[in-house]
Amino acid sequence: MAREQFETLTEQMFYILLCLQSECYGTDMMERIRSMTGGRVSVGPGTLYNLLDRFLSAGMIRETKVEGRKRSYLITGAGLEALEQEYRRLGMLRADYRTYGRKELDGHAE
Template sequence: MDSRIRRIYVPMTESGFYILFCLQQSQHGYGISQQVRQMTGGALTISAGTMYGTLSKMEKDGLIAFVREEEKRKLYQITELGQEILTLELHRIERLYKNSKGENVNE
C-alpha cells in the first residue's frame, strides 16, 4: 500500500468511513446516504457535496471503482486497496474502543 494513501485516509473522517463501509456492496450515492442515515439513527447525514466529492476522490485514489450505471445513477464498489484501508481503520477504531474501556490492546 502506498504510504501517501495511508496518510490521507487513516484516520478517516466519519463520513469517509461510512461511505467506504457501505461500498462493500455496490451502491450509488443516494443509496449510501440512506444507508448511513439508517445505520446512525439519523445522527449522521452526508450532504450531496460531501458524498460526491468523497466518491470522486476515493475513485481517483483507487479505493473504490465504478461498477455500472443504473437509472442514470453511478454504482461504485470498494476495491482491494479500499478494503485494506477500511480494515486498518476498523482496527484503529477497535483499539480506541478497547483503550477507552481499559482493556489491554495486546490481547
C-alpha cells in the same frame, strides 16, 4: 508530521466505504448511512460526491455502472484495507479508554 491521505477516516468516509461492500448508487448511500446510524450521521450530496471522487482517484472504490447521471460504485481491495485499518484503530482507542479512561475519571471525581 503531516498526516497521510486516508490514514484515518472521518465518520462519513468510514460509512461510505462500509456501504460500498455491496454495489450501490450515490443517492442510495445517503439513505443507507442515515439508516445504519439511526440518523446520527448524514452525508450531503456535496460531501458524498467529493469523497467518491477522492476514493476513485485513490483506487479505493471503482465505478460499476453508469446510467445517465446515475453511477454505482463498489469498494476495492485497497478500500477494504483502509476500512479494516480504521476498524482496528478504533478498537485500539476503545481498549485504551477501557485501560486508562475510567481510572483517570475516577481519580478526578469530586
